Amino acid sequence: MLDNLHALILGDVYGQPGFRAVFIGLKNLIKEKKADLVIVNGENAADGFGLTPEIAGQILSAGAHVITSGNHIWHQREILPQLEDSRVPVIRPANYPPGTPGKGYTVVTVKGKRVGVLNLQGRSGMSSIDCPFRTAGSLLKKMKSEADFVVVDFHAESPEEKEALGIYLDGKVSLLVGTHTHIQTADERILPGGTGYITDIGMCGPELSVIGSDPAISIRRFLTQMPLKIEVSDNPSVLSGVLVKIEMSSGKTVSIERFRKKSLV
Ligand SMILES: [Fe+2]
Numbered sequence: 426m427l428d429n430l431h432a433l434i435l436g437d438v439y440g441q442p443g444f445r446a447v448f449i450g451l452k453n454l455i456k457e458k459k460a461d462l463v464i465v466n467g468e469n470a471a472d473g474f475g476l477t478p479e480i481a482g483q484i485l486s487a488g489a490h491v492i493t494s495g496n497h498i499w500h501q502r503e504i505l506p507q508l509e510d511s512r513v514p515v516i517r518p519a520n521y522p523p524g525t526p527g528k529g530y531t532v533v534t535v536k537g538k539r540v541g542v543l544n545l546q547g548r549s550g551m552s553s554i555d556c557p558f559r560t561a562g563s564l565l566k567k568m569k570s571e572a573d574f575v576v577v578d579f580h581a582e583s584p585e586e587k588e589a590l591g592i593y594l595d596g597k598v599s600l601l602v603g604t605h606t607h608i609q610t611a612d613e614r615i616l617p618g619g620t621g622y623i624t625d626i627g628m629c630g631p632e633l634s635v636i637g638s639d640p641a642i643s644i645r646r647f648l649t650q651m652p653l654k655i656e657v658s659d660n661p662s663v664l665s666g667v668l669v670k671i672e673m674s675s676g677k678t679v680s681i682e683r684f685r686k687k688s689l690v
Pocket residue numbers: 468495496497580605
């Protein structure tokens with residue numbers, strides 16, 4: 426029987442409710458999915474905006490190997506030393522311009538394989554940072570000697586940009602998952618070159634919410650067009666993500682299955 430690496434990827438952890446659900450539920454989820462590698466996007470874990478060293482430490486202690494992020498990672502400045510430290514597996518999108526603090530990828534060894542985790546961010550409807558396509562191209566060349574497989578978290582708004590990057594990297598990476606919109610898409614598939622793909626894996630955060638935030642405030646923002654402060658919805662969470670089986674010998678994805686599981690907290 427061919428040996429596979431089971432990669433569990435969880436979507437954006439949103440606020441205290443999302444963090445609670447991940448902290449309490451991750452160990453069981455790892456057991457249930459027989460996960461070897463766990464990647465969690467933590468960019469909204471601190472009250473919806475950014476990530477603190479304490480929260481990062483707790484997500485890692487709950488079983489995550491790597492924490493990825495995105496555009497909100499800059500909200501909590503205390504995380505910067507961790508982003509800068511090559512020994513701490515907390516990363517930010519690699520295509521921020523040169524001089525931006527932090528690292529855009531990390532490598533972890535799982536089942537004897539060196540797995541590179543690369544974080545990129547889209548530009549459609551987001552900040553005009555460096556090109557994610559060209560950054561991926563040059564970093565993948567660099568990562569060739571450092572990693573046996575590469576898994577990409579593409580934090581982006583536009584499904585068009587996400588599909589384009591997925592197909593651009595098909596056959597060059599084991600897997601590309603989209604994050605950021607907090608809404609899980611039903612288009613998970615294996616691309617012709619063996620790259621697992623999904624436009625968005627969804628969030629780990631309060632189910633009764635507007636992409637994680639308090640619905641009453643969100644609705645008032647739409648009705649009045651006032652810039653009201655967003656607050657995290659205090660409701661039980663869902664844990665959303667994918668379980669991906671990657672063939673150890675080839676690094677190709679052999680199955681990708683999405684899940685959206687209600688948490689009791
Ligand atoms: Fe985001």
